[in-house]
Amino acid sequence: MLQTRLACAAWRWHTSAQWTRHCPAMALSSSSRRSYVIRPAEGKRGEVDISMIPPERIRNFSIIAHIDHGKSTLADRLLELTGVISKTGKNKQVLDKLKVERERGITVKAQSVSMFYEYKGQQYLMNLIDTPGHVDFSYEVSRSLAACQGTILLVDAAQGIQAQTVANFYLAFGEGLSVIPMLNKVDLPTAEPERAAKQIESAFEIEADRILKISAKTGLGIEQVLPAVIEQTPPPPGSAEKPFKALLFDTWYDTYVGVVCLMAVKDGSICRGDRIVSSHSGTKYEVMEVGVMHPEQTPTTLLRVGQVGYIVCNMKSIAEAHVGDTFYRDRFPVEALPGFVPAKSMVFAGVFPIDAGEFDRLNESIQKLTLNDSSVSVHKETSAALGQGWRLGFLGTLHMDVFRQRLEEEYDTNILITSPTVPYQIKYRDGTSKFIRTPADFPDANTMNDYVESTMEPFVISTLIFPEKYLGSMLELCTTHRGELQNHTFIDESRVMLKCRLPMAEIVTDFFDKLKSKSQGFASFDYEEAGYDASDLVKMEVLLNGEAVDALAAVMHKSSVIVAGREIASRLKDVIRRQLFDIIIQTTANGKIVARETVKQLRKNVTAKCYGGDITRKMKLLNKQKEGKKRMKRIGKVDLPHEAFLTIVKRSE
């Protein structure tokens, strides 16, 4: 420990020109050497010590692309090429570590990995950050880009440019990153690399002859990828002589070591035993471990300027890790980095434990999971129907669904989640305003006119890219969702890019499903926020046997009330099981009843069909019924299944 500390201290005295000669690694015992020596690719000679790599030979880069264009598969090939994982032929999206990612085949969490690569006789440290493609996770992309100097823009040669290709290109361009264009999937019979290259040329003003053509699946052209990254990405800026300064850009919770912070070191170096300070809170911490992802957490002696690695320090509470925070060495304060614009929640949903006794455990699970996903906002909420819970804010409905799945699978929780709603804004006559995250807080229809000046809803500018033959149906889709066409342009002879201003609430419902079905899967879609506008909003309430259920209330545009009111009542009728009494379902808006349905009473004896005395069969049926009841919530006298709370969001044509 002391040895490491001395080595680290000695290290700081050396200029970058002297560093190889006086590398502290040389002073360490062979046992401590093991912790920072990483083997290069199979068949290559020797071992590589990460502290031996000067910043000029570090490249921090990411891969950005539209969903499914092959980022994670390309990452697999690069990890194989550099010997981080062996070439078994079985590696599939190795960096998609979460169960939810493997099940859904999508990346939801950016992952970083350090690799060594020999180029022109020199060892390079290549830090790759694999990012998600879906718009709901673009916050992960923008945070990751802050740790990089270059990015591979990957485009499927068969599909060409899609909506998220455009959005991610502009994110990288805005960050000033060097963009390395590549066409993937050239092995596909449907690939049209020349056409896709032309699209890249016309949309992003990138010369077609700069674009590499590869197949991440077959490995074709893979050997050109890292040389292109080295040639086209500048080394990380920063100085070895300046005091330590690092950007915290990701965190997660590790069962063994607790809070792990992923940092990009902007200046100086840090090692175990050092004391660091958070610019955000001023709290001091002792560094317990530093290391790189290779692909798992691999301890190293130090992290130095230009590197991307993790730090474990004695953070007691998970709330202390503030993504975007700048850390510096105790007694060597630095100017804080600008950090990140906080993620803005676009949809909110209530989360409640099915069993109220589970509240504390669920609270802890939510805290741990939000540490791994800082874009989720958390507020406590109490519902008359569902008791104590939380109102969580997400970046979109896929984000919400992934969070729910992770909460249930990784933390073994049994939760009830309500229909998502967008944040509405209420402007009052006294000049004040308020954001409404839950429909239950929407002003009462009877008294609203006395004190409310206007109700506002959030809008987005959406980008749709699709083959020309779908132009008519795409325009119709936008107008039926209260969209306002802004413009449309051709990105090549037969593909259209359409920009349209839409209320965010329309996207939360079923816009994406309809887009896919109306374009037979050929349209892609992305959006960015575009502020608030006044809108004629109404609160719809649901009454069960005359009792309003706050957790089922929804806010909607006046024009949707009749259709939505009928649909909600009829969907609830479909999902509520018959009980020992009639259940009257009513939907109301502005104090008027919009629709009414009845679930007729039924005495249900699940074992009735079991003639004879087969007790095991009876038990099986009773257990099955009990299992179903676990997901029920009793509202007054009525048992509501989980699906009842999600009926508000779905809408048919």
Ligand SMILES: Nc1nc2c(ncn2[C@@H]2O[C@H](COP(=O)(O)OP(=O)(O)OP(=O)(O)O)[C@@H](O)[C@H]2O)c(=O)[nH]1
């Ligand atoms: N034929 C062919 N298929 C490929 C190639 N690269 C990737 N794929 C396939 O394309 C699908 C998506 O690949 P991923 O690597 O998961 O794509 P991704 O961009 O990481 O996806 P997200 O992270 O969810 O955005 C998988 O079924 C891959 O096997 C390629 O070069 N050729």
